[in-house]
Amino acid sequence: MREVVGLFGRAGCPWWIAGGHAVELAAGRAWRPHDDIDVLLLRDDQHVVQEVLAGWEWWAADPPGSLRPWRAGEYLRPGVHDVWCRPAPGGSWRIQVMLDEGRDGQWVSRRDDGVRLPVAEIGAVSPDGIPYLRPEVQLYYKAKEPRPKDEQDFDAVLPLLDPGRRAWLADAITRTLGPHPWPGRLR
Template sequence: MGDNEDVWKPLSITEIQNIFSIIPVQWWIAGGWALDIYLQKITRAHDDIDIVILRPDHLILQRHLGRDWEMFIAYKGQLIPWNKNQLLDSHFDNIWVKKKDESTWAFQVMLLDTEVKDWIYKRDNTIRKPIEDIGLESLSGIPFLKPEIQLLYKGGSSVIREKDVIDLGNILPKLNASNRDWLKESLNIQYPQGHEWIELIDSYAKV
């Protein structure tokens, strides 16, 4: 993305909650903000704010946002206008949203693939969980993606950024053994030849 396309003025978590609480879809805060909600503290600056919804709900979201917001499909470095009532194929899973007549991006919506009542990890569809088991809720009622799932998205990316490693180090001491093991096992499934995070995850295992 270039020029003005990458200028962000992200909404706050409270603003997101106000928007999404009246839309009849399941939703969760994702990305670095989800990890900070889990830790109940801000650990670093956040350039944007990510929300995840279930893929079957994307047209419901569009109908509710369409009056005040413009939505674009982010795909392979391009931003493509999301046309009204356009069903998104499985290779489209990233929506950028901005207020109409404004130039800065306000939030990003990622679409989660599902099968019946399961969430499916797009990079390896053998990794899955019941949809009811992918999120938590903050004390103030804000839904957010479970940290081990968010770390899988970070660690399973083709490019691991410095902030992803920082996030891993902040979260690992707070994860219980079963969630840590799930993250390790999932990375091992995606990367049977090994992954750079495995040794670090193992270092937190209880002796």
């Protein structure tokens, strides 16, 4: 993770560690292995990826999930939310960059335009200076089709969420996904 922090620390725009690592940073401890490190950027800042990962391979995940090389300078349109990055051809994917929408200082969910927060409120910083996506925002994305590791993340961070964050997450999940088991556990 230190490598990713060093690379994106030069970004000059907001960025956050996302995924399971973000939930673990919020909890202050790790509980499971990870295959890569997820980083969240706002779509308008997407070209930072090509700058901070110069010399790496960048592959865009076109819906419904086919990978293709991301050309230098190409703007990834809404609908393309993931960029897989590796330092060398044929190597392991090391960083998954997720692109989210931002409008007028607001983070806007790519799944539901009505789910929003001020950009300044979607992240936090760990005691050792690592910016990460707040767990309620990460869990909102994990709620769509929760895998066992997502359930594990939910269970681990649930006691850390204050009533306001629990209510926000429950409302966001219900608004976007309808009936779901997590809102009942959040209330």
